[in-house]
Amino acid sequence: KNEVEQSPQNLTAQEGEFITINCSYSVGISALHWLQQHPGGGIVSLFMLSSGKKKHGRLIATINIQEKHSSLHITASHPRDSAVYICAALFGNEKLTFGTGTRLTIIP
Amino acid sequence: NAGVTQTPKFQVLKTGQSMTLQCAQDMNHEYMSWYRQDPGMGLRLIHYSVGAGITDQGEVPNGYNVSRSTTEDFPLRLLSAAPSQTSVYFCASSRDSTAYGYTFGSGTRLTVV
Numbered sequence: 571k572n573e574v575e576q577s578p579q580n581l582t583a584q585e586g587e588f589i590t591i592n593c594s595y596s597v598g599i600s601a602l603h604w605l606q607q608h609p610g611g612g613i614v615s616l617f618m619l620s621s622g623k624k625k626h627g628r629l630i631a632t633i634n635i636q637e638k639h640s641s642l643h644i645t646a647s648h649p650r651d652s653a654v655y656i657c658a659a660l661f662g663n664e665k666l667t668f669g670t671g672t673r674l675t676i677i678p
Numbered sequence: 679n680a681g682v683t684q685t686p687k688f689q690v691l692k693t694g695q696s697m698t699l700q701c702a703q704d705m706n707h708e709y710m711s712w713y714r715q716d717p718g719m720g721l722r723l724i725h726y727s728v729g730a731g732i733t734d735q736g737e738v739p740n741g742y743n744v745s746r747s748t749t750e751d752f753p754l755r756l757l758s759a760a761p762s763q764t765s766v767y768f769c770a771s772s773r774d775s776t777a778y779g780y781t782f783g784s785g786t787r788l789t790v791v
Contacts, residue, residue, distance in 0.1 A: 600776050603779065605782075611766065611784070611785050612785070613768060613770075613782040613785075615779035615780050615781065617779070656721070658720075663775060663776050664709070664728060664734070665737075666780075667723075668721040668722070671720065
């Protein structure tokens with residue numbers, strides 16, 4: 571069965587801290603997506619990666635294909651980073667399976 | 679650029695009623711998909727389409743129909759609404775599901791009473 575697991579479910583940190591959110595999946599995938607869902611409910615695509623590492627501003631996403639694991643890092647976290655972060659794995663070419671999300675709260 | 683437009687944003691239905699959730703994109707994306715999001719669960723794929731005239735089922739297709747007559751539009755039809763279909767629905771599109779990120783609509787919050 572295609573499964574995606576995220577940890578932690580909830581994360582509270584102080585402003586400025588380095589944040590890591592983890593995602594593991596059960597079998598081989600075509601690609602791994604990281605999404606951000608704001609308190610208002612909108613979903614934004616952050617990264618899509620199939621190998622290595624990608625960086626955008628203070629966000630970094632990595633994937634280890636052999637270990638079936640991906641991480642999302644946030645450097646110098648800010649209260650505006652507070653959101654739900656979701657990883658989703660593309661099994662085959664057409665169907666995304668989503669993790670249940672990590673609720674991140676950054677305290678000023 | 680409008681991106682992905684979903685309508686309506688909110689809807690209340692009575693059990694047994696039918697309705698269509700609209701999804702339109704102006705990015706000429708071939709891939710479009712519908713998801714539902716329920717508390718405590720990840721988003722789940724309902725139906726998807728890899729191009730005009732082509733649709734296929736996702737993880738939770740029962741009770742929903744789709745069609746893709748144009749590249750731009752991908753409506754989701756609830757044939758006979760049930761309380762179990764109370765959820766938030768998202769439409770998303772991508773130029774290519776294997777190589778590009780997804781653009782999501784703003785969601786439709788549906789309540790079936």
